Amino acid sequence: MKKRPVVAILTVILVIGLLSAGISGCGKKGGGENQPGQGSQKAYSFATAGTGGTYYPMGGAIASIVKEQGIDISVETSGGSAENLRLIQSGQTDMAWANASEIYWAWNGQEFFKDQKIQDFRLVAFAWGAAYHWVSLQESGIKTMADFAGKRVSIGPQGSGSAIFGETFLKHMGLWDKVKVMYYPPEDMADGLKNRTIDVMGYFSRVPWAAITDVSALTPVNLIDAPSEGEQKGFGQKYPFYLIQEVKSGTYKGQEKDIKFYNNPVYLVVHKDVPEETVYKMLQAIYSDSGQAKLRQTHKAGEDMTLQNALLGMDKLAVPLHPGAEKFFKEKGMTIPPNISSSS
Structure with a gap:
């Protein structure tokens, strides 16, 4: 009879330990890094649009390409460009496709983003028209x-x-x-x-x-x-x-x-807190020979997402380039417009 309190105490300690382990494994969706020894890679979320357009398959292509760099991306459907920028702002996604118009309006708090400036995203690369x-x-x-x-x-x-x-x-x-x-x-x-x-x-x-x-x-x-x-x-x-x-x-x-038809350029954007090295490695993979081939195989839009087009139209948007992207493009000998330089 005297041993029962000891057993009860040990049981409580075991339960608390299990709960603590479970809590320590939880974290913010996307952008999180797993605990040492778990053997998993970093995980990010990528907002696209409906499955019937260009955004979703091209998001899948990016996820496939960068996986070889140890970057794990979960591709998600969404309402599209405007919602994607709001999802980044609220921390519910890490990266996304977005149109030039919504990028401009969101950054400046105009039109459909009136009085609600969204500025927690950064440009990475031109994608397609x-x-x-x-x-x-x-x-x-x-x-x-x-x-x-x-x-x-x-x-x-x-x-x-x-x-x-x-x-x-x-x-x-x-x-x-x-x-x-x-x-x-x-x-x-x-x-x-x-x-x-x-x-x-x-x-x-x-x-x-x-x-x-x-x-x-x-x-x-x-x-x-x-x-x-x-x-x-x-x-x-x-x-x-x-x-x-x-x-x-x-x-x-x-x-x-x-x-x-009217055309609206599409860009790859990421949350400003996505690490510089992550974006740098993503672009290394995207503009590699195998990455370019994968984009072209996925959709004709992939024909537009070339290194030559990477900075196309960004100067008109005047939204900062992500430091990881700026580092990559500078190493490729490309001139960064002053009004989008992350160091300006």
Whole structure:
């Protein structure tokens, strides 16, 4: 009978020890380094977008490429560009893809980020150019922006760069209050158009966009030349970071002539606290011969993510480059624009 208190005390000590071990193993998601002796590599989270666009597969390619450098990345779906920057700011993700427009607005607290400056991210590299496709079925008779009135228009998931562009453009064109706005993710847009639950789908994607290929294989589509009308109303003058991209005839089934779309460059961004050495090693892997081959094999967007293009358009954004990226590009003999230098 006298031994029972001793047994009880030992049991309590054992339970406390197990709980302490469990607590010490917990930490912030992403960017954490496992305890010595556990044999695991560093783990980071990478926010992309829906699985039907370019962001998700290209995020997967980056994760695969950098794994050989001992960098473990978990690729996650999200609402897209704008949400990605907010996720970085709140510490819920470590790295992401983001469009030039959202990067500029978030950093300066403008437009959709009014009064909420987001500045805990840093630029790493230009990735690719994404064209905003406006598409309808030919049978709908929707050929111009004016034809959108009274129609169901999907502009991408809420919080995404696509949805922000769609709202910005429709408001500029005086159509925002004249359409029924839908927020389909890219993987559902093709079905929405084929099933006639939406009349127009709009989304940023590298050319060619698989959703158009999917729909046009069954039903003729109209590709809508938004810049021809937008520029008449000064859209490009007000939003100069939206470039104009020409898509050659024959790119999509039934496309008999060249057409123009607005283009929004995509960048790789990371939280400012991601270690310099991590970003440096990531870029070593991304711009290696095997890394470049992997990007090209994954998606045509990978053709754009070259060392030659790495700093493209960053001077217009005036957002600091991550120190790890600056170190890497300087070693490659590249000139860093003064207004993005992390040492300025």
